Amino acid sequence: MSIFKEYEDKIPTKILDELKEYTSEKSISDAKIKKILESTMQEYELSTVEPGECVGLVSAESIGEPGTQMTLNTFHFAGVAEMNVTLGLPRIIEILDGRKELMTPMTEIYLQKPYSKGQDIRKLALSIKETKLEDITSEFVISLADLKIEAKLNKEKMKDIGIGENMVLNAVSKQLKGFSIKLKDGILILKSSAKEESLNEIYKTKEKVKKVLIKGVKGITQILPVKRGDEYIIITAGSNLKEILSLPEVDPTRTTTNNILEISEILGIEAARESIIKEVFKVIESQGLNVDIRHIMLVADTMCSGGLVKGITRYGVVSEKSSVLARASFETPIRHIINAALVGEQDRLTSVVENVMLNQPVPVGTGLPELVTKMTK
Numbered sequence: 318m319s320i321f322k323e324y325e326d327k328i329p330t331k332i333l334d335e336l337k338e339y340t341s342e343k344s345i346s347d348a349k350i351k352k353i354l355e356s357t358m359q360e361y362e363l364s365t366v367e368p369g370e371c372v373g374l375v376s377a378e379s380i381g382e383p384g385t386q387m388t389l390n391t392f393h394f395a396g397v398a399e400m401n402v403t404l405g406l407p408r409i410i411e412i413l414d415g416r417k418e419l420m421t422p423m424t425e426i427y428l429q430k431p432y433s434k435g436q437d438i439r440k441l442a443l444s445i446k447e448t449k450l451e452d453i454t455s456e457f458v459i460s461l462a463d464l465k466i467e468a469k470l471n472k473e474k475m476k477d478i479g480i481g482e483n484m485v486l487n488a489v490s491k492q493l494k495g496f497s498i499k500l501k502d503g504i505l506i507l508k509s510s511a512k513e514e515s516l517n518e519i520y521k522t523k524e525k526v527k528k529v530l531i532k533g534v535k536g537i538t539q540i541l542p543v544k545r546g547d548e549y550i551i552i553t554a555g556s557n558l559k560e561i562l563s564l565p566e567v568d569p570t571r572t573t574t575n576n577i578l579e580i581s582e583i584l585g586i587e588a589a590r591e592s593i594i595k596e597v598f599k600v601i602e603s604q605g606l607n608v609d610i611r612h613i614m615l616v617a618d619t620m621c622s623g624g625l626v627k628g629i630t631r632y633g634v635v636s637e638k639s640s641v642l643a644r645a646s647f648e649t650p651i652r653h654i655i656n657a658a659l660v661g662e663q664d665r666l667t668s669v670v671e672n673v674m675l676n677q678p679v680p681v682g683t684g685l686p687e688l689v690t691k692m693t694k
Contacts, residue, residue: 320347320350320351320354321333321336321337321354323354324354324358327358327361328354328357328358328361329361332357332361336353336354336357340353368685369681369682369683369684369685370681370682371669371679371681371682372615373615373669374669374681375612376611376612376613376615376616379608379609379612380409380597380601380608380612380613380616383601383604383606383607383608384406384409386604386606387405387406387409387600387604387606400539400541400552400554401421401554402421402423403419403420403421404600404603404604405600405604407420408596408600409597409600409601412577412593412596412597412600413597413616413620413628413629414628414629414630414633415577415578415620415626415627415628415629415630415633416578416628417578419556419575419576421554421575422536422554422555422556422574422575422576423552423553423554423555423556423574423575424537424552424553424555424556424557424558424561424572424573424574424575425550425551425552425572425573425574426445426550426551426552426553426561426567426572427548427550427567427568427570427571427572428441428548428549428550428551428566428567428568429565429566429567429568432549432566433548433549433550433568434548434549435544435549438542438549438551439542440479441551441566442540442541442542442551443477443478443479443540444478444479444532444533445533445534445537445540445551445553445561445564446533446534446537446538446539446540446553447530447532447533447534447535447536447537447538447555448478448480448530448531448532448533449527449528449529449530449531450468450485450488450489450505450526450527450528450529450531451527451528452474452531453470453471453474453475453478453480453485453531454468454469454470454471454505454527455469455470455471456468456469457469457523457526457527459519459520459523461516463508464508464509464516464519465506465507465508466506466507466508466519466522466523466526467504467505467506467507468504468505468507468526469503469504470482470485470503470504470505472503478532479532480531480532482500482503484531484532485500485505485531486498486500486505488529488530488531488532489505489507489526489529489531492529492530493507493522493525493526493529495509495510496508496509496510496522497510507522507526509522534557534560534561534564535557535560536555536556536557537553537554537555537556537557537561538553538554538555539553539554539555540552540553540554541553556574556575556576556579558572558574558576558579558580558583558584559583562583573592575596577589577592577593577596577626578626580592581621581625581626586621586624586625586626587621589621589626590617590618590620590621591617593613593616593617593620593621593626594610594613594614594617597613597616597617598610598613601613616629619634620633620634623637631644631647631648631649635647635648638668639665639667640664640665640666640667640668640670640671641653641654641657641662641664642664642666642670642671642674642675643668643670643671646670646671646674667680668680669681672684
């Protein structure tokens with residue numbers, strides 16, 4: 318289509334492709350297509366940013382202002398204990414700080430067919446949930462006479478999850494070294510191979526044995542199969558993306574977690590940037606607020622520009638600012654000023670913050686051009 322060729326350098330490729338698709342489905346005359354392209358170009362030019370526009374300030378205000386109206390809440394999933402989702406301001410803070418430990422880590426697991434149609438979904442969900450020894454044991458007893466630990470297995474629970482006695486024996490043997498382990502009449506008996514062991518050590522071992530992983534994915538504490546549209550997905554409390562993506566029943570192209578640092582580690586920085594945009598947008602939308610996605614994109618770009626996810630904190634993005642005054646304006650000012658003085662650091666006053674502090678015109682908008690004249694002698 319030669320009409321579209323004319324506009325290749327005037328309109329972004331993505332918008333052009335969408336227009337091509339739209340016009341190819343309908344029989345539209347060339348004159349009309351030209352009209353559509355003209356008005357699209359005008360619309361696009363109006364939406365671009367003026368040179369010297371203080372985009373950072375506008376973004377900060379645009380996210381900060383509705384952020385103050387957010388409710389501080391966690392959403393609870395009905396019918397599942399310990400399954401909450403952090404929403405509102407706490408979640409926004411969590412994302413923008415680039416936190417490693419989340420209040421409520423979650424994974425949305427999309428499945429391959431036939432599981433996505435609901436076949437054996439409960440069985441699959443239970444096989445993903447981590448099962449520790451304490452989950453399938455009715456009681457733990459310490460025999461003081463011969464310093465043994467006895468764990469009475471709960472047959473019904475084991476049958477439910479699909480765990481056999483040999484599986485328990487193998488898992489415990491693999492993860493506990495220096496113990497002789499036997500299974501007799503549904504009771505797991507552990508005795509230390511060491512000649513002498515104090516009662517204190519035995520108690521410590523008992524607590525350690527309770528946490529032995531028998532089956533499932535480590536870190537997935539709760540599971541909830543839900544129907545979305547015409548397919549079933551599994552929502553989990555806890556996150557372990559690496560192991561979940563390696564399961565054959567899982568659709569790896571759509572499965573996501575709300576832990577951005579984990580995404581960055583496994584799928585790379587571009588995926589993490591996309592995830593920041595989606596997660597922040599999801600929170601803002603769920604609160605019924607409206608923020609232009611470009612503001613969120615700018616924040617995500619700032620956090621990911623160095624190839625690692627850095628939070629907007631004094632240890633993250635702020636620590637990289639070249640200006641001493643800008644770093645000092647955020648937190649711990651004395652420390653920044655003293656450190657800069659010790660190494661003789663210079664501040665070129667090239668950004669907004671430091672010029673505001675010194676009551677000078679900021680280098681944005683009309684403050685951007687500088688006038689240089691040659692004086693006659």
